[in-house]
Ligand SMILES: Nc1ncnc2c1ncn2[C@@H]1O[C@H](COP(=O)(O)OP(=O)(O)OP(=O)(O)O)[C@@H](O)[C@H]1O
């Protein structure tokens with residue numbers, strides 16, 4: 001997959017402003033970015049749903065405009081919003097999509113059965129999808145995109161709305177697919193997800209690529225370790241910050257609602273030991289303290305200047321994963 | 330498989346999907362059958378006595394039923410627009426557009442399923458009509474022709490409504506918008522009252538209104554025009570079957586390619 005100079009405007013909004021990326025065959029690319037960054041727009045252009053205003057896109061070596069049909073035959077798409085037919089049963093949904101991928105009736109049925117099994121939907125196979133929970137729909141939707149064993153798979157926030165157990169199951173499944181040689185482009189709000197699944201990542205913001213590389217590359221870009229602690233009582237945060245500030249290499253970050261302090265440090269465990277000594281003298285009740293490497297949340301904050309959920313209020317709020325922040329702690 | 334063969338196969342796959350919905354959502358079929366029954370009874374018994382100017386030798390039931398058939402199937406076709414808009418809203422069109430299926434299939438499957446629904450409606454209305462005094466006074470071939478003309482015209486309207494659905498994108502708005510357009514079209518026509526009763530401007534409009542022609546065509550083919558009835562002035566009503574077929578062909582020629590084009594461009598957001 002090769003994308004060069006992709007530009008897409010919607011009226012006055014420039015959703016994509018010159019995006020370049022490549023995904024090597026058989027690898028997984030994580031496409032990250034805050035709300036409104038342009039992730040879905042990239043996916044929609046690569047899957048032939050939308051036409052770019054400028055730029056070139058080749059998927060499976062084919063041009064997405066000139067060879068749209070051939071592209072469609074080799075891809076599977078799970079969009080950001082589950083697209084299943086509510087009136088059909090799970091089985092009927094999969095069979096229909098299978099038939100439209102030109103599987104024979106029998107192939108479609110066998111494959112549908114396998115996927116229902118794989119996604120824990122066998123018990124609900126004969127119920128209309130209307131009766132499914134959000135997570136079940138999501139799984140059915142993903143199953144539908146896999147029915148024809150596509151070589152290339154697009155997953156736009158595949159685990160948004162799944163409970164932790166289903167999410168783990170989905171991760172395993174995606175990892176299996178990747179091991180099996182499927183090329184995957186995955187967008188996600190869960191930074192942990194990209195960290196686990198993606199070989200390489202591209203971070204976009206306001207339609208531009210602002211960073212790319214492996215998870216380690218990105219973390220190195222943000223820098224060293226940080227000391228994190230949670231106090232019992234939020235009013236103590238100021239005092240703790242004042243006492244620990246000399247240990248840090250930068251200003252501490254406070255969050256009163258989670259009662260957490262985060263401080264970039266150098267010197268690893270020595271810094272931790274020193275911090276514990278200082279805290280012992282402060283008479284503040286600390287619930288949790290630790291040292292950690294920056295995770296992708298930090299990468300996000302450092303690169304975009306705002307957290308992944310910052311622009312939530314603009315509309316897609318209901319899709320925001322609960323606890324994206326905690327997931328990384 | 331040839332391109333045509335795959336298009337047919339995909340169209341059938343989608344038709345099947347739409348028919349399953351009709352099976353699972355009984356409201357659809359209930360609505361498609363009950364409302365025409367209600368219409369037949371309402372017009373037959375509430376207005377039946379009040380509507381004058383009928384050609385001698387014909388009962389209001391015989392005059393009325395072809396009009397109700399025409400109105401009901403045209404309204405039935407608005408389902409196409411609303412369903413397409415619903416598919417768009419729910420992201421299904423995006424799903425379909427990402428598949429290597431024929432570009433016409435979603436629209437073909439939709440219009441064919443709605444044709445089926447219309448066929449059921451018309452069968453129910455015909456039976457109800459027979460109960461309240463409507464009769465077919467023509468040969469079997471002509472009668473079949475009558476039903477075909479009605480269904481064919483409604484099928485063309487389905488494609489027109491598909492374009493509306495793709496443009497408007499909200500099922501409720503499709504329903505309201507089509508009501509505003511179709512309601513007057515079906516009333517400023519010879520559907521429920523004889524044209525002689527219209528003031529002259531409206532009358533010219535009504536004479537050339539395809540709704541009048543479809544109704545007139547059905548009346549002719551079912552033998553619901555008495556032998557001595559005066560010949561209409563307008564060419565459209567002297568040759569209602571031909572005039573209806575011309576309209577049907579024109580609508581299809583414009584709206585089939587247009588809706589397929591729109592479909593290829595459209596997407597959920
Ligand atoms: N059809 C459209 N019409 C107008 N603006 C659009 C359209 N689709 C996307 N946009 C705008 O383009 C920008 C990028 O949107 P996109 O959906 O690609 O973001 P995203 O990264 O997927 O966000 P999220 O994380 O919320 O899903 C946003 O500013 C959005 O408002």
Ligand SMILES: [Mg+2]
Pocket residue numbers: 039040041080156
């Ligand atoms: Mg998105």
